[in-house]
Amino acid sequence: MTALLEVDGCTKRFGGLVANHDVTLAIEPGEIVGLIGPNGAGKTTLFNCISGRLHADEGRIRFAGADITRLGADRICHLGVARTWQIVRAFGRMTVLDNVMCGAFGRTNRTSEARVRARRLLDFTGLAGHEPVLAANLTLADKKRLEIARALATQPRLLLLDEAMSGLTPLETAAAVDLVRRIHAELGLAICVVEHVMEVVMPLSHRVVVLDHGEKIAEGEPRDIVRNELVIRAYLGDRYGAGR
């Protein structure tokens, strides 16, 4: 069995703080994995290590068989890992179309081709009407959507979504969940979602990985995870754990 992404014993420290401790997980091609955990559990740090924004202090990260532990973010993106950001990083002074074209330029040098690909993804993500708008002037929901379109334009095999739904209204959240489902169904990508909102992650994910204080405390199918005592403790405190 060769997984698409293999994280093997990843440890990341910031001075005395251990943000990730010996985290091991794998993502199969075409799988949706939910990565959950309380605030400060180390979810974003793990994303940063996978996407090359940070480098793990210990452990190995492999993507499609290649060791990417020490590679820079741009190299990892070229190999087929794309991500979005918890705090949006849209190119504010560029138009929506230009933002997505920047992603498409990762796979082509021709402006006309990049434009065609970008337009296709704007249609797919429902942003076609906003083409000439400056990214800075979009709503938060549309900015997050734009980041997804831009990430898809790099033609990834694995998409890392860092809280793509936080801060959205219930209606916007439903639309975002629908978009993730369509990315999975129509583009066949493997997706890893970091999310706080349980009602979003549970129905969406095939498998859920739970982090707490930088360590993996549980992994399994969503319906098992919601009954897992360690998980309940991590989220709600000891008082709500069974047997007390």
Next chain:
Amino acid sequence: MPALALAAAALIALALPIPLQVAGYSYFVTVAFLVILNAMLGVGWNVIGGWAGQFDFGPNVFFAVGAYVAALLAVHLALSPWLGLVAGVGAAVVICAVLTWPITQLRGHYFAIATVAIWMIAQPIGATWELINGSRGLFLPLRPATGPLDAVVSLRFPGRSKALAFYYVILVLFAVTLVLLRMVDRSKLGFYFRAIRDDQEGAEGIGIDSRLYKVIARSITAAVFAAAGVVYAFWALAVFPEQVLDLNWSTFPMMATVVGGIGSLWGPVVGAVLLIPISQLMGATLGAGPLAGRGIDLVVYGVIIMLVAALRPNGLLSLPWRAWGRRLVGRRR
């Protein structure tokens, strides 16, 4: 409308110096030469400063590289300035890439400080290096052109025609620069530069090697500065370190860019057309008066920049020109 404005600007640029020359005001033709020279430097600086968003305070180093390389080749090998142009631009690009690669790890103010440091290091080198005659300077060999063709090939123009001829030389070079940079602006390079400016981490996350593209951006800036430096050397007929490394070759293009509109292709052109005549004409008219040599033109620059920064931080080009133009045309109908 922009096509009309472009055609009008091109027509003025082509025709304006002729009546001045005929009337014997070749000084004003020289002012026009300096306007275009600074406009060219401005659009060059705009690539690293405006598009890629990295404040480069020492691009004049490459102005000097261009001037020195072409002058050295003319002095020692009697090489044509046009071949000197190719060599000067090539040398500037290589030197810029080597010098810029390590400092692209720095960001914001620290990058800016590093570019200033490179300029400061260049000054004593220019003043003491024997190969380029140190502070004694390099003098270009004087010999009259054998005919009009030789005049164009060797950039030697007799007497009063010199000002006009050099004006058209820099105008052609400027036009070529604009066409090439417009292509850069619309290509992958232009998109990547602006992506890095807006969010470096975001850019790296979608596969952009920010370091490489910063080096490319600054090397394009260096190429433009070097090309202008070559023309300047043959115009001045001598190259002195304190002259080609003068801070003004950095600050005037930068001010022109900021006043005209940073990040847009034509912003620096608008800024140069406004600022350079002010400096030249004030220098000329106050020459004999009590304010002579007091840098009063810099005071005026300061006021203009403060006004632009306070009222129109995106530069004069961001004013609603299109609406004004439409209103003007509508009224006439």
